Amino acid sequence: MIIPVRCFTCGKVVADKYEQFKSEVQQGEDPAAVLDRLGLQRYCCRRMLLAHIDIIDSFMAFATSDVVEGV
């Protein structure tokens, strides 16, 4: 859905680094170098960003702004 707040394994906060990671990788930088710069040294935290697929944007197409009772 959206980037998890913390690394599943060690509990380091990773969510605040995702946007920078995404934009720098899109500009053609090496993901490994970007992860090193962001201070994600362990492979558990690195996979959090590397393997994440943001699907919240595809959900937005079905968004409503009405309050649905009982949901």
Place this chain on the structure above:
Amino acid sequence: MEITIINKQDDSIHFLVEDVDVAFANAIRRTMLTKLPAMAIDEVLILENTSVMYDEMIAQRLGLIPIVTDLDSYNLPQDCECEGKGCSLCQCTLTLEVEPEDEEVVVYSRSLTSQDPKIVPASGNIPITKLAPHQRLIIEAYARLGTGAENAKFQPVATVAYKYVPVISVDKSKCNLCEECVKICPKNIMKVDGSTLSTQNTLDCSLCEACVDVCEPGAITIDSKKNAFLFKVESTGSLSPETIVSKTAEILKTRIQAALDYANSLR
């Protein structure tokens, strides 16, 4: 017991402890993980949520946001005068109200407004959810102190780890400078300096012994120092690494004292 700080950054500390045994080193680690209190959002009142994410998902994400903790001005709910009902001495209210106009908006942790200016999210850039035009999110969240024993979100540390202090020795009479060990070492510790094999940054050694396997038996030996440990403490941002270590020592001391007092009362 002797402590040497090797490296200190804003969110982590790396230090060497000497003259302690494994049990004590592990006691420090476990106290940091489970007994040291930190703030986290524990109860969330969702007044309105028309976002694409369920209330539960938003509440869970809010809980995981590390919150800057002031251990002196807040009590653990079980030690508080209000007996855990929630008063200004053990609870802090944070509110969030977002309604985008005509474009999509990402709601960040920095939009949480706190009743106490000292109790704020440790990082303001954590995305909580994304809102489509005219969707609304109105939330009231209550942060309180808790310990890692109760829920991992209260842990002030991401990782605490200790390892043995590596001692690498090379038998120069058996070394033929083939450089196999230099190639195989994942941490680049072995180095050939002219006509001798030397070591660098030995504290980085992970004791994998790949160099021992690749070389003649007995040429390289990797040993560990007795009763010394290298600690790495990484904070989530709720407490500074120094506070984590010093508070842990205090908590461990009172717990050991309590155990001693009990043992003495049996006589």
